[in-house]
Amino acid sequence: MAFLTLQLLFRRLVLAIPILLCVSALVFGILRLLPADPVGMSLPPGATAADYEKLKQAFGLDRPLFEQYLIWLGKLLSGDMGGSIFFRRPVTELIAKALPATLELVSAGFALGVIVGGAGGLGMFAMRGGAGEHALDGATTIMMAIPEFLWAILLILFVGVSLQLLPFIGRLGPGIQLPPPVTGFLLVDSVLTGRWDSLRSALLHLVLPATALAIGLAPLVMRVLRSSLLETVQDDYITQARLRGVSERRILLRHALPNAALPAISLIGVQGGFMFGGTVLVEMIFAYPGIGNLMVDAVRNHDLPVIQAVALVYCVLVLGINAVVDVAYMAVNPRLRLAGSR
Amino acid sequence: MRLSPRAKAAWRRCLTNPRVVTGGVIIGLMAVVAVLAPWLAPHDPQEQDLLATLLPPMWLAGGEARFPFGTDTLGRCIASRLMYGARIALYVAVVAATGAMILGTLLAIVAAYFGGWVDWLISRAIEVWMAFPPVVLALILLVGMGAGVNKVILAIIVIDWTRFCRVIRSEALVVMVRDYIAAAKLAGFSHRQIMLKEMLPAVLPLVITMMSIEMGIAVIVEAIMSFVGLSVEPDVPAWGVMIADARQTMHQAPWGVVLPVGAIFLAVLAFNLLGDGLRRALDTRLVLGRAEAA
Amino acid sequence: MMTLVAKGLSVSARLAGQTVTVLRDLDFAIEPGKILGLVGESGAGKSMIGRVLARSLPSGFVVSGGSLAFSAADGKVRDLVAMDGADLARLLGDRIAFIPQEPLTALNPLLTVRAQFDEHLARLGVPAGDRIARMIDALTQVRLSAPQSLVERYPFQLSGGMCQRVLIAMAFASNPALVVADEPTTALDVSTQATIVQIMRGLQRDHATAMLFITHDLRLAARVCDEIAVLYAGEVVERGPARIISQDPQHPYTRALQAANPPLRGPLTRLVTLPDQMPGLSALASLQGCRFAPRCPTRDASCETASPELRLVAPGHWVCCAPACSGSRPAVPPITRRSAEASGSEPILVVDTVAKHYPGKRDWMGRRGQGVDAVKAASLSVRPGEFVGIVGESGSGKSTLAKLIMGLEAPTAGRILIDGHDVTAPSSATRSIRLGTLQMVFQDPQSALNPRRPVERLVTQTMEAARSGASDAERLARATALLAETGLPPELINRYPAQLSGGQKQRVNIARALCVTPRLLVADEIVSGLDVSVQAQILNLLLDLRTERGIGLVFISHDLAVVRYLCTRMLVMHQGVVVEEGETDAIFARPQHPYTRALLAAAPPDELDSPWPPAPVQETLDATA
Numbered sequence A: 001m002a003f004l005t006l007q008l009l010f011r012r013l014v015l016a017i018p019i020l021l022c023v024s025a026l027v028f029g030i031l032r033l034l035p036a037d038p039v040g041m042s043l044p045p046g047a048t049a050a051d052y053e054k055l056k057q058a059f060g061l062d063r064p065l066f067e068q069y070l071i072w073l074g075k076l077l078s079g080d081m082g083g084s085i086f087f088r089r090p091v092t093e094l095i096a097k098a099l100p101a102t103l104e105l106v107s108a109g110f111a112l113g114v115i116v117g118g119a120g121g122l123g124m125f126a127m128r129g130g131a132g133e134h135a136l137d138g139a140t141t142i143m144m145a146i147p148e149f150l151w152a153i154l155l156i157l158f159v160g161v162s163l164q165l166l167p168f169i170g171r172l173g174p175g176i177q178l179p180p181p182v183t184g185f186l187l188v189d190s191v192l193t194g195r196w197d198s199l200r201s202a203l204l205h206l207v208l209p210a211t212a213l214a215i216g217l218a219p220l221v222m223r224v225l226r227s228s229l230l231e232t233v234q235d236d237y238i239t240q241a242r243l244r245g246v247s248e249r250r251i252l253l254r255h256a257l258p259n260a261a262l263p264a265i266s267l268i269g270v271q272g273g274f275m276f277g278g279t280v281l282v283e284m285i286f287a288y289p290g291i292g293n294l295m296v297d298a299v300r301n302h303d304l305p306v307i308q309a310v311a312l313v314y315c316v317l318v319l320g321i322n323a324v325v326d327v328a329y330m331a332v333n334p335r336l337r338l339a340g341s342r
Numbered sequence B: 001m002r003l004s005p006r007a008k009a010a011w012r013r014c015l016t017n018p019r020v021v022t023g024g025v026i027i028g029l030m031a032v033v034a035v036l037a038p039w040l041a042p043h044d045p046q047e048q049d050l051l052a053t054l055l056p057p058m059w060l061a062g063g064e065a066r067f068p069f070g071t072d073t074l075g076r077c078i079a080s081r082l083m084y085g086a087r088i089a090l091y092v093a094v095v096a097a098t099g100a101m102i103l104g105t106l107l108a109i110v111a112a113y114f115g116g117w118v119d120w121l122i123s124r125a126i127e128v129w130m131a132f133p134p135v136v137l138a139l140i141l142l143v144g145m146g147a148g149v150n151k152v153i154l155a156i157i158v159i160d161w162t163r164f165c166r167v168i169r170s171e172a173l174v175v176m177v178r179d180y181i182a183a184a185k186l187a188g189f190s191h192r193q194i195m196l197k198e199m200l201p202a203v204l205p206l207v208i209t210m211m212s213i214e215m216g217i218a219v220i221v222e223a224i225m226s227f228v229g230l231s232v233e234p235d236v237p238a239w240g241v242m243i244a245d246a247r248q249t250m251h252q253a254p255w256g257v258v259l260p261v262g263a264i265f266l267a268v269l270a271f272n273l274l275g276d277g278l279r280r281a282l283d284t285r286l287v288l289g290r291a292e293a294a
Numbered sequence C: 001m002m003t004l005v006a007k008g009l010s011v012s013a014r015l016a017g018q019t020v021t022v023l024r025d026l027d028f029a030i031e032p033g034k035i036l037g038l039v040g041e042s043g044a045g046k047s048m049i050g051r052v053l054a055r056s057l058p059s060g061f062v063v064s065g066g067s068l069a070f071s072a073a074d075g076k077v078r079d080l081v082a083m084d085g086a087d088l089a090r091l092l093g094d095r096i097a098f099i100p101q102e103p104l105t106a107l108n109p110l111l112t113v114r115a116q117f118d119e120h121l122a123r124l125g126v127p128a129g130d131r132i133a134r135m136i137d138a139l140t141q142v143r144l145s146a147p148q149s150l151v152e153r154y155p156f157q158l159s160g161g162m163c164q165r166v167l168i169a170m171a172f173a174s175n176p177a178l179v180v181a182d183e184p185t186t187a188l189d190v191s192t193q194a195t196i197v198q199i200m201r202g203l204q205r206d207h208a209t210a211m212l213f214i215t216h217d218l219r220l221a222a223r224v225c226d227e228i229a230v231l232y233a234g235e236v237v238e239r240g241p242a243r244i245i246s247q248d249p250q251h252p253y254t255r256a257l258q259a260a261n262p263p264l265r266g267p268l269t270r271l272v273t274l275p276d277q278m279p280g281l282s283a284l285a286s287l288q289g290c291r292f293a294p295r296c297p298t299r300d301a302s303c304e305t306a307s308p309e310l311r312l313v314a315p316g317h318w319v320c321c322a323p324a325c326s327g328s329r330p331a332v333p334p335i336t337r338r339s340a341e342a343s344g345s346e347p348i349l350v351v352d353t354v355a356k357h358y359p360g361k362r363d364w365m366g367r368r369g370q371g372v373d374a375v376k377a378a379s380l381s382v383r384p385g386e387f388v389g390i391v392g393e394s395g396s397g398k399s400t401l402a403k404l405i406m407g408l409e410a411p412t413a414g415r416i417l418i419d420g421h422d423v424t425a426p427s428s429a430t431r432s433i434r435l436g437t438l439q440m441v442f443q444d445p446q447s448a449l450n451p452r453r454p455v456e457r458l459v460t461q462t463m464e465a466a467r468s469g470a471s472d473a474e475r476l477a478r479a480t481a482l483l484a485e486t487g488l489p490p491e492l493i494n495r496y497p498a499q500l501s502g503g504q505k506q507r508v509n510i511a512r513a514l515c516v517t518p519r520l521l522v523a524d525e526i527v528s529g530l531d532v533s534v535q536a537q538i539l540n541l542l543l544d545l546r547t548e549r550g551i552g553l554v555f556i557s558h559d560l561a562v563v564r565y566l567c568t569r570m571l572v573m574h575q576g577v578v579v580e581e582g583e584t585d586a587i588f589a590r591p592q593h594p595y596t597r598a599l600l601a602a603a604p605p606d607e608l609d610s611p612w613p614p615a616p617v618q619e620t621l622d623a624t625a
Helices: A002-031 A038-042 A049-059 A065-077 A091-126 A131-145 A148-162 A186-192 A196-232 A236-243 A248-285 A291-300 A304-332 A334-341 B005-016 B018-035 B078-114 B116-130 B134-145 B149-176 B179-186 B191-227 B239-247 B255-282 C046-054 C085-091 C113-123 C128-141 C160-172 C190-206 C218-224 C242-247 C252-260 C398-406 C428-437 C455-459 C472-485 C490-494 C502-514 C532-549 C560-566 C584-589 C594-602
Strands: C004-015 C018-030 C035-039 C061-071 C077-079 C096-099 C178-182 C210-215 C227-232 C235-241 C310-314 C317-320 C349-358 C372-382 C387-391 C413-418 C438-441 C520-524 C552-557 C569-574 C577-583
Touching: A002 A065, A002 A304, A002 B116, A002 B134, A065 A304, A091 A131, A091 A186, A091 A196, A091 A248, A091 A291, A091 A304, A131 A196, A131 B255, A148 A196, A148 A248, A148 B191, A148 B239, A148 B255, A186 A196, A196 A248, A236 A248, A236 C046, A236 C096, A248 A291, A248 A304, A248 B134, A291 A304, A291 B134, A304 A334, A304 B134, B005 B018, B005 B255, B018 B078, B018 B255, B078 B116, B078 B149, B078 B191, B078 B239, B078 B255, B116 B149, B134 B149, B134 B191, B149 B191, B179 B191, B179 C398, B179 C428, B179 C438, B191 B239, B191 B255, B239 B255, C004 C046, C018 C035, C018 C046, C018 C061, C018 C210, C018 C235, C035 C046, C035 C218, C046 C061, C046 C096, C046 C178, C046 C210, C096 C160, C113 C128, C113 C160, C128 C160, C160 C190, C190 C218, C190 C594, C210 C218, C218 C227, C218 C242, C218 C252, C227 C242, C227 C252, C235 C242, C235 C252, C235 C310, C252 C532, C349 C398, C372 C387, C372 C398, C372 C413, C372 C552, C372 C569, C387 C398, C387 C560, C398 C438, C398 C520, C398 C552, C413 C428, C428 C438, C438 C502, C455 C472, C455 C490, C455 C502, C472 C490, C472 C502, C502 C520, C502 C532, C532 C552, C532 C560, C552 C560, C560 C584, C569 C584, C569 C594, C577 C584, C577 C594
Parallel strands: C035 C210, C035 C227, C096 C178, C178 C210, C372 C577, C387 C552, C387 C569, C438 C520, C520 C552
Antiparallel strands: C004 C018, C004 C061, C061 C077, C227 C235, C235 C317, C310 C317, C349 C372, C349 C413, C569 C577
């Protein structure tokens, strides 16, 4: 079973390679439409035409487009993403520093969204027709009418500024030392090195941004799970189980829920990918040093090497989460699992 | 035009659905305010009154009746800016959603009808598009094309056609296996006739429902892009710009953020309610995400 | 002691503000070891009884009166209608078991057979260590081979017949006092049906179980049941011993049901049909007097005002009909078959050893899967005015063959000729050759009629195609003529499919095919979804079209009796191959191929004395579709 799952995951990842190539060409192509001149903008005032040409050559911007792409792709495969025009540092280094922060944030938001959404969906189904369902339904309507980045601002305003309950700037409180880097993941490093003060501070800093992200996912999961449960309980095998005298509780948890979870899982796959998009603004608003923040800085400064590298990293992350969710879907559904193994 | 009893019943269900009515009324009012903004607004949206900066709304202590919703850091009238901002929001919502709808629906029907390599190509394109978080794709498109409202609209169309295409293609595939499509072929219908007369009407309820939801999404995307300064010119009032400006002074003057957030909330809520109501009234099978499960 | 006694059982529904009696004053009783058949067409309310037992009535429906007294082995009598829900749940699956209509969807798709059977045995209190042995034993009793490996399978890996056997094994695992089987064989092929019936009846006899057998098929009920109750519009119209009900029915409706079934043997006479079809729920509310009166061939004025009561006509035989009803039978003309020689002109359609191979899907590495040979080699020819039947079970390739003939799919081998023109490869040229000559009637009018088109625009759809350029007036005139020709009332012309009954929809479906006055119709299972009385109307319509228009027909069906009634010649298809072809009468008299013989043996014969079902067929795992 475990081996089969790994095999399926591997297969999904292989299938993602051509998509990734298309994505990289698309990113590269779009960014070359650029009307603004990044080279000119990164020069100090009073630079000469020769300085300009020198810099252009240094960035490789004087070659034909296709050649530039191949060079970029070749370097990319060897782990070299070029140098940032604005930060004047290797892009790889910038991303390596920022990526763990984003992954921690997304994991927290994803887990929160799936748990709240799953529990809410079951709750809505259990209270169907009653006041509880209407209350939850109203809550999902409001949650879905405000995008994540505005939730971020509202959370800062009400929970951070007015109530002063939780911190809302960065990953750690002022005066708290970073734990010695082991994996780059703040939470993991804190645990590994026994730095409970930084663990506590990092967790507190994670609450608001993760909540803002989870609000984007949870109401969708709730609604899909609820309606899919309502549909599933009409199915023949549910009636048949009832006619065998199986208890209602067992019918719900063992028969209806796994079947109803299938559409919710595939929704989570798509929305989980969108959640990475949510991090861009949420990180910027919380001054959270992840790749979203990096992206916004790069966009503001037309820092092409950073933009294209970060965009590509985002796509890799989306494809990764899609693959994981697909495999989860197959694991639940024997029809796909067995068809896939043939 | 003669309406079938089915269409009449659907129309009646729409008009009596509380969600459709609520959403429709809110959008209608917003549209009226947006159109009449030059006459309704108490001030020019760019008019600065540096003696009256960061005034609270009139019902709070220190508020003034000539600035009903207060003023921002430059002493501009928030109420007037919200009214003018509605113009941008609704303009983007209508144009971008219509564009994405036309492109997505067209490709969806063509893919489902012809199948084969046409379908393969369109499906692979959707897969590539789906690998991008929409915000990230929008950002790089706007970096590539340059900022501006019309560029934002173009970006939304280029990104969100897939949203329509995915859902409507799977619905159109369900229609394709209906025998009435085969019957139309045997009756000598041309490809165009089958797609327009037999398939399009069948997916239309779904298209209308998604269109409503897409307008809400377009409002959000425009707000995000004007928030990061990639949409309107700096002198044009848009809700996202207002939030970005007021964020610096949010501690002293929270209303500067809360009011435009409220405006976005109201617009998106109205489009979502309308879409949700239409989904129920038109009995489409669109439960967000359910279409992917097939 | 009776196992189940229904007394005055009534179910009513609230519909658009008024209360409709869906089931009225039902009385019946079942003894241990006996099978009671509930027979009726769709809308008769026969499935409502199972739902009452299970308390799963649709919303808005309530039991408005009467009782269902159930007595199990302990001698205690319980009223299933009045008893507490929790107590009823304890009886379900244990003392009362159910066998469903759709075996493939009645098992949870995410759990193995073993997991589901195990859950059931656990609920019955079987200790964990004994369950697998009990399971294997039960599955062996329903003649499933290799039960050890079967239990590890998921439902989608099994055929419908195998799933149904698993469900039968589960139903009998608790040795219940009562088994309710709701159309248990309707979703299955003829040959599987025979086996399932035999297994079910064997277990029922061995365990002396009382059984309620719900079916639409009077002929099948006559073979299976000890007693039959015939339902019409929510009322029992006739009840008595199975033999008497099937051979000498007294109620005009039962007689009509019997007369609407084409026989498998003996001389053919034109089927006697009833007008219209069973009233729907909303029509029930406004019906006065006898509910069958509007369709009754022998009604008189009193039938429309007074409701008749069940009365005893012979020991154990009850009829719900006014005493005045004489029950005279109308005379019926015999059918004249036009033999192939009589129409001896050149064939319209020649299909020459066509084959259709569907390539397999590519896997993740781009390798092609095995694919399916839907049709391996099929040949046929049809002369003007000739009715040719194609018989086969599901998966035999008969529907694919229809698509190939119509040019909806391209054959991978062979040739198709129309009037000598080669139309093998679908193109715009072959399409126009077909258009005037060949039309198709589709199986399911629900799917074949665009719900957004009114009848007028449906039947004249061909006139809307690019080249025709017909005016609105021309279309209206053509539509009016087509409606008259297919026996549809003219006021239907502006209706939409949702406003039509099943029989009317199928007539519209036929009218559309007739619009271009084709010389040959291809009809794919066009009566399989219809009730017998409506089926008979459609069959007669096809015969009339032959007489009046000299039209030819390729009639595809799984139903041997129907093919025998209509067709002069027939082909038998099995796994994509035509295994037998010839004159219908000759094939029925002397079937040559073993498959044809098995197929003929599997259909329940009309004469109750001839043995049925035949020796059971073992289904093996490899036979999975």
